[in-house]
Amino acid sequence: xxxxxxxxxxxxxLNEYTDLKNASALLRWDQETYMPPGGASERGYQxxxxxxxxxxKFTSPEVGQxxxxxxxxxxELDPDSDDARLIKVTERLYKKKSKVPASLIADIAKATSDxxxxxxxxxxxxxxxxxxxxxxxxxxxxxxxxxxxxxxDHVYDPxxxxxxxxxxxxDVQTIFNSLKPQQVELIRAISRRDQIDDSFLHLNYDQKGQxxxxxxxxxRFGFDWHRGRQDESIHPFTQSHGVGDVRITxxxxxxxxxxxxxxxxxxSGHGLYAQGIDRKLSRTPLDNGASLSIHESxxxxxxxxxxxxxxxxxxxxxxxxxxxxxxLGNVPLETFYRAINKVEPSxxxxxxxxxxxxxxxxxxxxxxIALIEGQLQVKDLPAAWNSAMQDYLGITPANDAQGxxxxxxxxxxxxxxxxxxxxxxxxxAQLWEKLIADNxxxxxxxxxxxxxxxxxxxxxxxxxxxxxxEPQELVQRITGSKIDPDPYMRYLTNKYTDIYEL
Numbered sequence: 001x002x003x004x005x006x007x008x009x010x011x012x013x014l015n016e017y018t019d020l021k022n023a024s025a026l027l028r029w030d031q032e033t034y035m036p037p038g039g040a041s042e043r044g045y046q047x048x049x050x051x052x053x054x055x056x057k058f059t060s061p062e063v064g065q066x067x068x069x070x071x072x073x074x075x076e077l078d079p080d081s082d083d084a085r086l087i088k089v090t091e092r093l094y095k096k097k098s099k100v101p102a103s104l105i106a107d108i109a110k111a112t113s114d115x116x117x118x119x120x121x122x123x124x125x126x127x128x129x130x131x132x133x134x135x136x137x138x139x140x141x142x143x144x145x146x147x148x149x150x151x152x153d154h155v156y157d158p159x160x161x162x163x164x165x166x167x168x169x170x171d172v173q174t175i176f177n178s179l180k181p182q183q184v185e186l187i188r189a190i191s192r193r194d195q196i197d198d199s200f201l202h203l204n205y206d207q208k209g210q211x212x213x214x215x216x217x218x219x220r221f222g223f224d225w226h227r228g229r230q231d232e233s234i235h236p237f238t239q240s241h242g243v244g245d246v247r248i249t250x251x252x253x254x255x256x257x258x259x260x261x262x263x264x265x266x267x268s269g270h271g272l273y274a275q276g277i278d279r280k281l282s283r284t285p286l287d288n289g290a291s292l293s294i295h296e297s298x299x300x301x302x303x304x305x306x307x308x309x310x311x312x313x314x315x316x317x318x319x320x321x322x323x324x325x326x327x328l329g330n331v332p333l334e335t336f337y338r339a340i341n342k343v344e345p346s347x348x349x350x351x352x353x354x355x356x357x358x359x360x361x362x363x364x365x366x367x368x369i370a371l372i373e374g375q376l377q378v379k380d381l382p383a384a385w386n387s388a389m390q391d392y393l394g395i396t397p398a399n400d401a402q403g404x405x406x407x408x409x410x411x412x413x414x415x416x417x418x419x420x421x422x423x424x425x426x427x428x429a430q431l432w433e434k435l436i437a438d439n440x441x442x443x444x445x446x447x448x449x450x451x452x453x454x455x456x457x458x459x460x461x462x463x464x465x466x467x468x469x470e471p472q473e474l475v476q477r478i479t480g481s482k483i484d485p486d487p488y489m490r491y492l493t494n495k496y497t498d499i500y501e502l
Contacts, residue, residue, distance in 0.1 A: 003073040007083065010066045013057065014090065015283040020054035022241040024109075029239040029247055032408075033231050037117055044113035051109035052102045059098045067091050082280060085468040089285055092165070096158075099148045108141050112413040119411035120234060126401035128382050135410055136378045139371050142415045146372065156369050159416030163292040164423065165470050169369070172419045175426070176362050179485045186492060187355055190343045193500045198339035200331050205257045209323040214250065214264035217316065221302060222455040223248075223268050224275050235408040236263040236350070238270035238299075243282050246274040257324070258340055259351060265307040269299035272455060276463025290462070291471035292417060293483070296424020297431060298458065304354050304425075305432050305491070306454070310337050311447040341499050345393040347402040354425075355492060359392045361422040364407075368415055427471075429488035430479045431462075 024047055031043050057063075070087050077084035115134035122131040142159060149158040154169040161167065215230065233249035240246045248267035253259040273289055281287045289295040306312055310333075313320075317333045328336065343353045349360040367384060370376035376384055385404040386396050397403030409417050435442055435457055445453055461478050472482045496502065 003070065006066055006069045007073065010063075010070060010090075011086075011284065013060075013063055013066070014086070014285060017054055017058045018283045018285065018287060020050055020057065024050040024054065025239050026241050028113075029241075031113065031116060032233050032235075032237070033249065040114065040117045044110045047113045048106040048110040052106040055097060055100070055102045055105045059094065059102075063090075063094055064098070067094060080468070082278075082286070082468070086281075086284055086286055089467055093285055096149070096161070100145060101148075104141065104144060104148075108138075108145065108413055111137050111141055112411065115411040115413075116408075119405065119408065123234075123401050123405040126399040126405065128400040128404055131405065131411070132378055135381075138410065138413050139378060139415070142413060143372055143374075154369075155372050156416065159372065160419065161416075163414075163417050163420050165291055166472065167291075172365065172423070175483065175485055176358075176365070176419075176422070179358060179422075179426075179489070180362060182485070182489050183355065183358055183492070186489075186496065187343065187345075189502050190355065190496055190500050193502070195344070196338050196342040196499075197335075198342045200327060200336075201257050201339055202255050203257075203327045204254055205324060205327060207252045207254060207260075210252055210257065210260045211250075213320060213323050214261050216319070217261075217307075218264060218268035218271075220449060221265075221268055221272060221451050223271055227275055228271055230264070230267075236267050237408070238267045238274065240271075240274035240288075243275060243277055243279055243287065246271045256351075257327075262303050262307060263350065266299040266303035269302035270295055272302070272458065273298045273463050276455075276459040277466040278464050281466040281468075286466040286468055288467040290465065290467055290469055290474045292420035293423035293427055294462065294471050294474060296421050297427035298424075298462070300421075300424050301428040301432065301458075305428055306446060306451075308341055308354070309443075309446065310334075311443045313337050313340075314447050315449040338499055341495070343496065343500070345395050347389065347395060347397045348406055350406075355496060356393060358422040358425060361418050363388045363392045364418040368418065372415065423483055426483055426485050426488045427475055429491040430475060430481070430484060431458075432491065433487050434479045 027043060027047055027050065031040075035043060067087065067090065074084055074087040079085075111134070115131070115138060118131055118134050122128060143155070146152070146155050146158045152158060156169045160169055160172065164172075219225070227244045228246040228248065231247065231249045232251060234251065236248075236250050238246070238248045248264070248271045250260050250263040250267060273295055277287055313333060313336065317336060321328050331339075341353065343355045345356050346352055349357070349364075352360055363385075366388060367376065367381065370384070371378070371381070382400055382404045389403065390396050409415075435454070439445075439453055439457065442453060445451070462474070465474065469477065476482050
């Protein structure tokens with residue numbers, strides 16, 4: 001066959017593989033939103049079957065032969081062209097996935113599906129014991145998965161690589177070791193100032209009003225409701241089933257307004273990324289984000305850099321007052337702005353302020369590495385968690401629900417995922433500095449409630465490319481440097497120096 005025929009066949013297989021992956025993602029979305037509890041067992045088998053079939057299709061000898069046959073064509077193409085990048089990215093994924101037995105992929109899918117409802121129940125009852133055997137099985141399966149890639153520099157490397165291609169455990173530890181003392185010093189400086197009163201955020205806020213206001217805001221951001229929807233879930237998440245079907249979720253606390261709003265803003269950042277990928281990349285491995293840190297840069301930017309800014313609320317606070325006049329009618333804008341940016345160590349990651357958030361991630365990285373290395377047993381995880389919380393943040397969770405059971409990730413088998421949240425904060429700050437340099441009027445536009453320039457810049461520089469470029473390469477192309485903690489510390493220091501008069 002000639003190169004054109006080979007490329008067409010190659011794309012057909014990748015289309016079918018992506019269809020299977022998207023169908024599995026839809027089954028998982030349904031499991032976390034509307035599936036009746038009685039469907040859990042069958043859903044586990046369905047996901048296991050779909051995962052096994054998709055894995056076998058992608059790692060088939062035919063794909064390996066096509067990659068070999070397409071190598072000459074790849075060398076002739078513009079290295080940044082869609083086809084060249086598709087071949088390159090697929091070859092990387094093929095080499096990695098081919099090392100993993102299909103049976104192990106199916107076992108992981110079944111184990112994580114079975115664990116989901118058990119985790120929900122354990123969290124609801126704040127009882128870690130019932131979840132222990134499921135998490136033990138998941139950790140062992142993920143350890144087996146990592147062992148497929150021996151030799152490695154660290155057993156955690158293959159797990160991290162699933163979410164952050166080519167980044168090593170040592171790279172992340174080096175970044176975090178630089179970042180932690182700077183954040184700790186900032187938190188200490190803030191702790192010496194008078195604390196901010198945010199009691200008015202803890203009044204009763206009608207759920208419908210919270211929902212409607214959040215929808216109004218993310219519509220202005222550019223979220224396309226013809227190609228997206230929002231639902232409610234225990235743990236907010238975004239699921240893309242293709243450029244034309246992007247679903248986000250949020251959760252509500254009646255007595256704390258920021259929870260749902262900032263969850264909605266956060267997930268909309270993910271959603272905008274998924275909706276902004278070039279349609280030409282649809283139904284291929286490029287129809288995805290460059291990595292989870294790049295995805296998180298979008299969610300954290302819309303949630304925090306934009307959504308917690310004074311410029312944003314200068315425009316939207318009068319509108320929020322129309323939704324909640326009795327709760328906020330006597331609260332000036334400046335007071336509200338300072339309250340939503342209050343720094344106070346807390347047990348719950350998703351509610352954490354910007355200054356303390358990364359410490360939650362560093363804690364989880366430490367525990368994940370210990371679990372995968374075998375230095376920490378699952379049964380000892382609650383005690384280790386509470387000890388680490390005291391060490392990192394100076395507080396101890398009151399129960400398992402506020403501690404070790406709060407996140408969905410481990411029940412989903414997402415070992416290696418957590419570091420990307422902190423890395424996303426760093427990338428968001430780098431992108432923000434570059435955006436301001438490119439468009440010095442962006443903050444004035446946000447103050448007027450205009451977001452077209454913001455979202456268009458993100459789409460042109462990031463979203464459009466999908467997974468064509470590895471994360472460090474993409475960040476360097478846009479900002480001139482790889483992932484760097486300095487812009488993030490500048491952002492935090494400037495923001496909190498103003499708020500707390502440091």
